[in-house]
Amino acid sequence: MSPADRAKPGIPSSVDWAHLHASSPARKQRESGASAARQASTVRDVTASEHPPAQATVHEGIEGWTIDGSSDDQSILDNATALLDAELPDPRFVSSDYLRWAYRDNPLGRAVERHQMVVVEGKPRLVAHYANMPRRYRGPDGERSNGAWSQNAVVHREHQRTRHFSRLGLEIYDEAGEGGWSFVVGVTNKKSTGAVVKYMGWRLVGPLPVRIVTPLGRGQRRTRHLEISADFLDSDRFDEFAATVDRHRVSGWTTDYTPDVLRWRLACPHTRYFLHIADDVALITTRSSAGPIPACVVLKIFPLTSGKATVDATRVIRSATRWHRGAFAVYAGFNGSVRVRGIRPPRRLQPSPLNLIIRRLDPAIDQDAITLDTFEFLDMDAY
Incomplete structure (x- = not known):
């Protein structure tokens, strides 16, 4: 059975690549202040009992209890944000706004979450967290399939060998499959790939290709550049743009960017996005x-x-890089309808290579037959 056979109309871990983020004094100062604010806003105000709440699940032989995230209890997102910030620091974890956007505001529905709590020195502690976000995929014949994106797998450093992550993951995959989701896509670093393939049923597709494009050479003259703001996302101009994109033919599965999904994706908190429109191609970029x-x-x-027909995006990328006053542009991933000409940096020079992985959620699907036409940074949670 293919993912499309289970498609229904209407209806996925943090990346270690470091987003090429700077270590400038100004950024360090901002992040230092943000870290203090995080501790004050998400940790200090969290209140929880030593005993499992009513909605929690206690598993025989497993320390603590599991919360599925279906509750609107603010402390669930606050605890998850604090754990992510402690183990995988990122400016987006300055508050729980990012997780609320990712897990609650998605127009396709709520994420499937798991949060493992244990009591340490008389106080409850979140020691593991994982989520799959709903995502709709578009196929070669115009079919749609409800799937997921794997996101925010994190375990407390003092609880690394408790196997909480693998158990929570398998629970999530079962729930998602029972809900009609077909398959889930994720990225992982080299260190984690073997474990998720061996113990959690993922298939390794391979490392994502990376291109470095310099601003030297001929650019695209007729290119419009603008920053994507909240006003733009609410405007008729965005509606007109969103109606023209992601309608090209594909040879495999790709994220289905409907206007509502694209608007939500570009409203991600704490990230600035920019749009560059030429005659035959449009780019979404950010600065780093x-x-x-x-x-x-x-x-x-x-x-x-x-x-x-394949579109060459190299000239537009050069123009966007000049507009950003960047020394170079980075493109990671692949697009079946686009050609990007640039330098391939050696893997050893990349801080943490990204491996693309796929897992079926519906047991009737042939996992080896799931192929992606397009997968780029916007399809991840890196930015």
Whole structure:
């Protein structure tokens, strides 16, 4: 059975690549202040009992209790944010706004979550967390399939060998499969890949290709550049743009960016996005840096065509990089309808290679037959 056979109309771990983020004094100062604010806003105000709440599940032989995230209790998101910030620090964890956006505000529905609590020195502690976000995929014949994106797998450093993550993951996959979700996509680093493939049923697709594009050479003259703001997302201009993208033909599965899904994705808290529109292609980018060197990060490439012909996005990337005043642009992933000409950096020079992994959620699906046409930074949770 293919994912499309279970498709229904209407209806997925943190990346270690470091987003090329800078270590400038200003950023360090901001993040230092943000860290203090996080401790004050998400840890101090969390209240919890030593005993399992009514909605929790206690498993025989397992220390503590499991919360599934279906409750609107604010402390669930606060605890998860604090754990993620402690183990996988990132500016997005300055507050629980990011997890609320990711887990609660998705127009396709709520995430499937698991939170493992144990009592340590008389106080409850969140020691493991994991979630799968709902995602709809578009197939070669225009079919749609409800699937997921794997996100935010984290275990407290003092509880690494308790196997909480594998148990929580298998619970999530079972629940998602029972809910009609077909397959889940994720990325992992080299260190974690073997474990999730061996113990959790994932299939390794391979490392994501990376291209470095310099601003030198001919660019695309007729390119419009703008920052994506809340006002733009609520405007007729965005509606007109969203109606023209992601309508090209594909040879495998790709994220289905409907206007509502694209609007939600570009409203991610604590991230600035930029749009660059040329005649036959549009880019979504963000700004970053490698130390003191500014960079343009290409998050998504939308061919503005409906046919099968491949579009070359290199010139538009050069123009976007110049507009950002970047020394170079980074593009990671692949797009079946787009060609990007650039330098392939050696794997040994990349801080943490990203491995693409896929897992079926519906046991009737042939996992080896699931192929992706397109997978780029915007399809992840790196930015």
